Amino acid sequence: MSSCHQTVSTSTGICGDAATVTVALVGNANVGKSTLFNQLSGARQQLGNWPGTTVEVGRAEWRPCDVHGHELPITMLDLPGAASLNAASPDEQLTRDLLLSTDDTTRPEVVVAVVDASNLARCLYLIAQLRELQQRLVVAVTMLDVAARRGISVDAGLLERHLGVPVVAVDPRHRGTTSTLAGVIASTLTDPPPAARPHDFDPIDPFAEDDERFTWVQAAMGAVRTRDTYSSLTWTDRIDRVATAPVVGPLLFLAIMWLVFQITTVVAAPLQDALGSLVAGPVSDASRAALTTIGLGGTAIEGFLVDGLVAGVGMLLTFVPLMTLMFLLLAVLETSGYLARAAVVTDRAMRAIGLPGRAFLPLIVGFGCNVPAISATRVLPDARQRVLTSLLVPFTACSARLTVFVLVGATFFGSQAGNVVFGMYVLSIALVIGVGFVLRSTLWRSMGADALVIDLPAYHLPMPRQVALMTWARVQAFLRTAGGIIVVTVAAVWMLSAIPAPGSSGSLADVPVEDSLFAATAEAIAPVFVPAGFGDWHATSALMVGFVAKEAVISSWAQTYASQEPPDPSAPGELGQQLRADFAESSGGHTTAAVCAFLTFLLAYTPCVATLAALNREVGRGWMLSSIAISMSTAWLLAVAVFQVGRLVS
Amino acid sequence: MTLNQVPVGSTARLASTAAHPSSRRLAELGLRPGADVQVMRRTAGGGRLLGLGHSRMAVDRATLRALDVERP
Numbered sequence: 001m002s003s004c005h006q007t008v009s010t011s012t013g014i015c016g017d018a019a020t021v022t023v024a025l026v027g028n029a030n031v032g033k034s035t036l037f038n039q040l041s042g043a044r045q046q047l048g049n050w051p052g053t054t055v056e057v058g059r060a061e062w063r064p065c066d067v068h069g070h071e072l073p074i075t076m077l078d079l080p081g082a083a084s085l086n087a088a089s090p091d092e093q094l095t096r097d098l099l100l101s102t103d104d105t106t107r108p109e110v111v112v113a114v115v116d117a118s119n120l121a122r123c124l125y126l127i128a129q130l131r132e133l134q135q136r137l138v139v140a141v142t143m144l145d146v147a148a149r150r151g152i153s154v155d156a157g158l159l160e161r162h163l164g165v166p167v168v169a170v171d172p173r174h175r176g177t178t179s180t181l182a183g184v185i186a187s188t189l190t191d192p193p194p195a196a197r198p199h200d201f202d203p204i205d206p207f208a209e210d211d212e213r214f215t216w217v218q219a220a221m222g223a224v225r226t227r228d229t230y231s232s233l234t235w236t237d238r239i240d241r242v243a244t245a246p247v248v249g250p251l252l253f254l255a256i257m258w259l260v261f262q263i264t265t266v267v268a269a270p271l272q273d274a275l276g277s278l279v280a281g282p283v284s285d286a287s288r289a290a291l292t293t294i295g296l297g298g299t300a301i302e303g304f305l306v307d308g309l310v311a312g313v314g315m316l317l318t319f320v321p322l323m324t325l326m327f328l329l330l331a332v333l334e335t336s337g338y339l340a341r342a343a344v345v346t347d348r349a350m351r352a353i354g355l356p357g358r359a360f361l362p363l364i365v366g367f368g369c370n371v372p373a374i375s376a377t378r379v380l381p382d383a384r385q386r387v388l389t390s391l392l393v394p395f396t397a398c399s400a401r402l403t404v405f406v407l408v409g410a411t412f413f414g415s416q417a418g419n420v421v422f423g424m425y426v427l428s429i430a431l432v433i434g435v436g437f438v439l440r441s442t443l444w445r446s447m448g449a450d451a452l453v454i455d456l457p458a459y460h461l462p463m464p465r466q467v468a469l470m471t472w473a474r475v476q477a478f479l480r481t482a483g484g485i486i487v488v489t490v491a492a493v494w495m496l497s498a499i500p501a502p503g504s505s506g507s508l509a510d511v512p513v514e515d516s517l518f519a520a521t522a523e524a525i526a527p528v529f530v531p532a533g534f535g536d537w538h539a540t541s542a543l544m545v546g547f548v549a550k551e552a553v554i555s556s557w558a559q560t561y562a563s564q565e566p567p568d569p570s571a572p573g574e575l576g577q578q579l580r581a582d583f584a585e586s587s588g589g590h591t592t593a594a595v596c597a598f599l600t601f602l603l604a605y606t607p608c609v610a611t612l613a614a615l616n617r618e619v620g621r622g623w624m625l626s627s628i629a630i631s632m633s634t635a636w637l638l639a640v641a642v643f644q645v646g647r648l649v650s
Numbered sequence: 651m652t653l654n655q656v657p658v659g660s661t662a663r664l665a666s667t668a669a670h671p672s673s674r675r676l677a678e679l680g681l682r683p684g685a686d687v688q689v690m691r692r693t694a695g696g697g698r699l700l701g702l703g704h705s706r707m708a709v710d711r712a713t714l715r716a717l718d719v720e721r722p
Contacts, residue, residue: 084678119705125678150704210677236706240699241691244708249694344708348695451672452697452710453679 020061020073023185026095026130027114028123029081029381030337030457032142034058035172036114037078038469040181045078045469047477054383054619055080055094058473064182072186077108081381083122085129090383099133110136110185114170117147117154118458124220127163128213131197136188137165140181144169146458150234151227158223164194172466236458240341244456249345256338257364260329264322265368265399271321279314300509303498304491312490315549316483319371319610323478324471326365326372330379331470333361335462339379340454347452353433354440356380357452359389363432366396367425370607374614375478384444390619392436394607394631397428400550404602407554407569411576412583412595424603431604435634482613489609493548496521513559518544532601532636533587533594533643538578543601549608593646597639604635651721653687654714658698661688662719670716679707681717 027033037045041060050057058078063071079098080091087093101107113130115123120141130137141154160167166184170177197216201208242248284306291302333339339358346357358379366373373393377386397405405424409417496518500506504515513519522541529535529543538560545556554575558565561578572579580591587594606612606628615624656662664685667673676682680702688701697710 083675086674086678088672088675121703122678122680122705147704152704210674214677214682237690240706244691244693244699246692246694340708344697345694347697347710451670451713452695452708453672453676453681453713454708455679456699456706456708 020075021110021185021189022075022077022108023062023110023112024077024079024098024108025112025114026079026082026099026126028083028116028119028126028455030340030455031081031114031116031119031123032172033081033114034078034470035335035463035466036140036142036170036177037076038466039172039175040064040178041076043469043472045473047473048481049618049620050094053090053094054387054623055091056378057094062182064178072182074182074185082126084126089381091381099130099135107135110138110188112138112140112181112185114140114142116143117141118143118150118152119455120152120154120224121217121221122455124217125213127220128197128216131164132199134193134196136193138181138184138188139163139165139167140170141167142170142172143458144171153225153227155223155225159220162220162223164197173463234458236337236456239459240456243338243341244344249341253342253345256333256342257361260361261364261368263329264326264365264372268322268325268369272318275321276314276318279310279317283314284310300498303509304494307498308491308494309487311494312487315490315610316479316486319482319486320475320479322369323372323375324475326375327471327474327478328467330376330474331467332462334379335460335466335470337457337459340456343454344452344456354436355389355392356382356385359385359392362389362393363396366393366398367428368399370394370396370398370611371614374611374618375474377618387619387623388436388439388444390615390623391439391627391630392432394611394627395428395431395435395604395634397425397603398550398607400608401603403569404546404550404553405599407566407572407576408579408595408599408602410570411572411579412591417570420599424599427600428603431634435630439630478614478617481617482610485613485616486610489548493518493545519560528636529601529639530586531643532597532639533590533647534583534598534601534639536582536586538582539586539598543605546602547606547609549610550602553602587643587647590643590647590650593643593650596646597643600642601635601639604631604638606631651719652715653689653698653709653717653719654711656689656719656721658689658691660721661686662721663687664717665720666718667716669718670713676713676717680705681707687719 025033025037037058040062045058045060047056047058049055060076062074062076064074065071079095082092082095085096085099087096098106098108099111111130113127115127127139141156144154147154156167156169166188168181168184170181199212201212243252287306287310288297288302291297291305296302342361343357346360350357350360361379362373362376365376370393373396374390377389380386380389405421406417409420413420497513497516498509498511499517500511500515501517501520504511506512506515519537519541522537522544526535526537526540529540538557541560542553542556546553554569555565558575561575563575563578566572566575583594584591612624615627653662664681664683664687666683667676667681670676685702690699690701693699693708695710697708698714700707700709
């Protein structure tokens, strides 16, 4: 007999063949479904988009014991929250498609429907629909403690009799839940799926089908007792008196956003810098030393490994503290119940620009860094809204762009530099609104401003274990899907700058930058920017490097002009003189117009390869490529418009 | 009368939700004819916080206008 344990195992267990049982968790939003999933799967879960969609599904292998102490191999799926099978969003549609699938390999063998004891009537509509299918179903009741505090008690036996399927009380804080639930799942597998409940209605009457379900739900509510002494004002009500109030609510929201912004910028920055210098310094030095001892010192292989691969991995690593903090904050905001309130207080302002209230959070974070901002679009419950917001985030002026704005502003506008930088932020906001408007009137014409009808769950103190699990799962998923793109791009740029251009004199990995394939590529692209007034290879190569990371734009200029990188971007020194000379030449004397066009392009085009990696992770490759197309075309068109108009005016 | 005209602090019974474009979703959330709704307070943005039995939901102004109610 195989021993029964809770870790992932390749053993088949006593249950016979190695085939695992697929169990899907379904339920309304805020019923504790993902909390239960985290409890059952622990740190062994994998988050990822369902193939062909931008809808995230959690997956975990679960090896509990059944009542006989035998191991039960289960593949758990955490399906998107759904109020019913009448799908109202792509996320709900996925849940519906999987549950109604006629394909036995896609449809889960057992469905565990999670319902909230304090809000049972609303949760039972989905159960009414699920019971119309011939499907093994287990109903897991959560939040019994919240219900008890409100004077509500649920008679599980009575409920079970009415629903016609097993009912289990679960508590994510107690480990006993796991084995009880496993036992019930195991026993449902020994019997054929229960017959669907009779669901008869008059097909002529459009309301009859739902009326029948509501009548069934009402009858099931007989299992619920409510004490009359229930006091109507709960803690949640008291907090909501402030958190959703007309003036104080938005102020509290802004304070929380300020905190999120500070943590993802001010707190994360030193950690990022420390990791960056660790990789650029000791790690690179050690790699070089190691390569020298095996006789590869000074070779192209050393260059590729250290300046290409190690640098690429280093760049990926610098994002880890930032992303960890972002995911941690998201988990806290999500599990505490505050996100629903944030959606309420921002709804009206965001609706004015055609976006849902929850899009506020990712867009604010975007002004710090676009990479965590793309991940923060997870707070939006609808896949279409997530894609739209993800396409807009790259237009928020992140802090890496700020240093380039400051350098260019100080070089060309002297004391007016501050106004120029301010203007870039105004333009950034205008781009978010404008591009959002264009996308909604083209790609998503059907996406109206949905009504705000939002359930406000009871507030919860976030459980550290739960928050840690959610954060870990997301960081892992980020590294898995974003890592490759970042490392490959950094390595590719190194290759371009290490290979001599055809006809030049340098050798591999020993070539002046102006003779490299990188410069030749910049030279070839430069004519594209002639109508924008900066068709010069120095400017183009800075933009090429900026595609990888905006932080590298200034150092790229310093390199291509063989000049010192100014320690303070607001005092550009020698580099400033070279820039002024080149912009004057490429623009035919209309320097100011060309510089404004350059800044506009820099603001609007693809922010960095890490943002692309995050887009690939959140909305998939197709939308990532669309984002590049949208950002590039917007940036080019605006830059050309700015230069051409500026030339006429000056 | 419609739900936006119900004073804060009082209760009304929903008469019809048919004027709302997503009345089916409202029904799933418990907002269906016959339900007793307590208008608990104003929210930022001009909506209301509603009490529906033990659950709480925030609803915007346009939705409130689309919900016909009867006052006892």
